[in-house]
Amino acid sequence: MRLVVTREEYFEAAMRLLASGGFGDLKIGRLCKSIGVTSGSFYNYFGNWDGFVVELLEYWEAEQTARIVKMTNVHDDPFDRIATMKELATTVPHETEAAIRAWGNSNATVAEIQKRVDGERYEALRNLVLAVVPDKDRAEILAVMGITLLVGIQQWRTPVDPKEFHRLLDEYEAVIVTHSEAIGEH
Structure with a gap:
């Protein structure tokens, strides 16, 4: 048994369990075993299962949404920001995200946080587009298309083929560029 682990090690192990077996595989005993600690360690860190779930999903939100938005926004050129977000979108843990979405169908807390993440992603993408x-209605439609592409591939393909997803995102980026050229922006 290990004596010391970090919260992040718990979260990363939970993400792997979600990816490999869905939310049904995410149990305290299985999680603790996967990182070599006792359940007492778990309760010391998180107090209870519900506290862990909230922290896990906030970690997911920070790592897979806030971090990506921050990394995307380091570029001044909006087309570079779009290209960066496209590249980073291929690296999210798609199987984990599909499991979180399925979990949200039976857990109100998970559903609430997943909905918040979807909203944050939509807003970030809409702002990029x-x-x-600059046509607000068209930008909103394009942002919905982008979020739908991400969620759709995660739900339809298991596992997500990164090369296939990258090709789809290339086409999506081309649609955005085409709309910008149609109004003389690029």
């Missing part, structure tokens, strides 16, 4: 396609 608005920087090159």
